[in-house]
Amino acid sequence: MGEKITIRDVAKHAGVSAASVSYVLNGINKVSDETKERILTAVKELNYAPNLTAVSLSKQKSNMIGVMFPLTDGSLSTIFKDNHYYSEMISGIEYVIRKHGYDLVISGASSPADCLKWIRTRNIDGLLFLGAFPHQLYEKMKALSSPVVLVDTYERYERDYHHISVDDEHGGYLATTHLVNLGHKEIAFVAHHLVNSPVDKKRYIGYEKALKEAGITPSKTFVFEVNESSFDNGYNLGNKLLQDHKDIRAVFASSDTLALGIMKALQEKGKKIPQDYSIVGFDDITFSSYASPSLTTIRQDVFNKGVVAATSVIQAIEHRFSTLQHVKLSVELIIRDSTAKRG
Amino acid sequence: MGEKITIRDVAKHAGVSAASVSYVLNGINKVSDETKERILTAVKELNYAPNLTAVSLSKQKSNMIGVMFPLTDGSLSTIFKDNHYYSEMISGIEYVIRKHGYDLVISGASSPADCLKWIRTRNIDGLLFLGAFPHQLYEKMKALSSPVVLVDTYERYERDYHHISVDDEHGGYLATTHLVNLGHKEIAFVAHHLVNSPVDKKRYIGYEKALKEAGITPSKTFVFEVNESSFDNGYNLGNKLLQDHKDIRAVFASSDTLALGIMKALQEKGKKIPQDYSIVGFDDITFSSYASPSLTTIRQDVFNKGVVAATSVIQAIEHRFSTLQHVKLSVELIIRDSTAKRG
DNA sequence: AGTAAATAGTTAACCGTTTAACTGGAGAGA
């Protein structure tokens, strides 16, 4: 069983040259039907499968697609922390990639140079960038010959790369309008970072637009940023709101994780939700429907986002289109029990 | 920039043969110091990095480590569903693997044959099995020359493979003893599957042991299985408990996800936790401390589990003949607000 | 019949490394 059988073994067994075997296996019509038959049975009998490393070297194509995450502190943990989001997206990506005969390689981006080198040396056919990276990385990556698909990233790079996102701005608009329609005027916006997180920026724009439409002047004092989108940061921010911002009566948080953390803090201090505070999140993670009260949120289909991103990169690899793809998936307002008419 | 520079370009630039460059780059002491110097500057000047595909083919080692997931319905989604567990573990694995210069390839296991073929054709150096697979897969994998490390799997295969787990039995014991000490006697055990999920089986054994120690006879009517460890299944089971099993006053669920789903159902029907029901989970996912009430649970360090598993596989790869490793990591009882003295 | 084209195959170069085996020269020991 430990035997390594090569294409030459198959060739010998079928009484032909290695080339003929290769032609048959690659579906190149250059071999008579009888010979093809003979070769295929030899393949079966010897249980042969081509060595993909050799194929890669020869074809100059690895059939591997890389998924890059930004590395904040050495491990992916910060990225994945509290975040069903990325695993769900990877599920979608893996699903498509496997169907097309590619393999999925996961890597954290260290320095831009290392990243570039990695792609070159591994012969990675295509790349998915998940999250926001240092700007110089985007600049350097332009030199790459393999296609790169960005998921959720800076607008300024969308003209250089394929790009998949959801309609974050509309999501922000929907969430805020919902609160406005419930009679709220003092609506806080809580996000990771308005500059470093492009997604948050767009959601903020939607928030701002909704306020203006309702004749409310957006105020900087209602906007809050946190280090990282985590429960803990939400919790801490919730306590801060209670102390320093008693005027606020509604919160739109840029992620369900943050929203749930905020909710926990408010509840612990005896506040009733939605009677005292209305809260809207973003993402619709599973927890959101199981929290008490269940969380009103903006739903995005993350699995599908992964599917679309992977499909794009494969299409780009196989040159099924030459122009850059830009897909903006829709979002949906899910009204649950964390929001109510202003009392 | 698009230029592909090979080892021969470097050789030419330094006025030596390709072999010398290779020797220098591989740290083989066969080249004089001056020449080495010349070669290294040439490498720098041309910004050369060896083509890893060619290296793989030549060295018969890919420097890639595979992570396998069981595929239940075609995508990884079911696995990742509601499950921070696997992403956290991948973080740990990736962290170690990258440090050692390996790459991480993720794949869902389709048929055992395909799986075997994949490892052979891709030249995967080592494998991590995450979760429980069909039995025939384990049997077939024994033929593999690359080391395989199992994480959380059937006891019967632990003598054939490296194996990393947490002390599930002790976890089950701790959880149940905690409930017993609070005066509970009617303690339900809820899990995914006592046979197909080896982890659940061990937790059950701990549960049983704790009951027996307390002089309580374990009863089959107190044991419940669900399709998949998800919120929804927990929720449905919670409702079932309310309808059909009014005697039950405490629940030990084999995952926090299940526990939280059960809790939601009970609360919706007006039950108070922990006054009416005491609930203990397993895993300590982030949301557990943010639920209302916060969930008493058994904590395991999943990131570390990934670290240990990855370290094991790398050690096995690099010292071919070391003995099988079996690591059982400890667990910890975290007492929060979902458990109380029986009223 | 004579030429052109299609068919069915083979040969060998190539992808970019590694590494065993070889080479020529210098230094050491007899």
Added chain:
DNA sequence: TCTCTCCAGTTAAACGGTTAACTATTTACT
């Protein structure tokens, strides 16, 4: 001086495929 070993390199054969270019038949068309 003659061998023997080291040293610092080079050469060329792998690794396991792919594929352009070539060959030898057969078929088709004037």
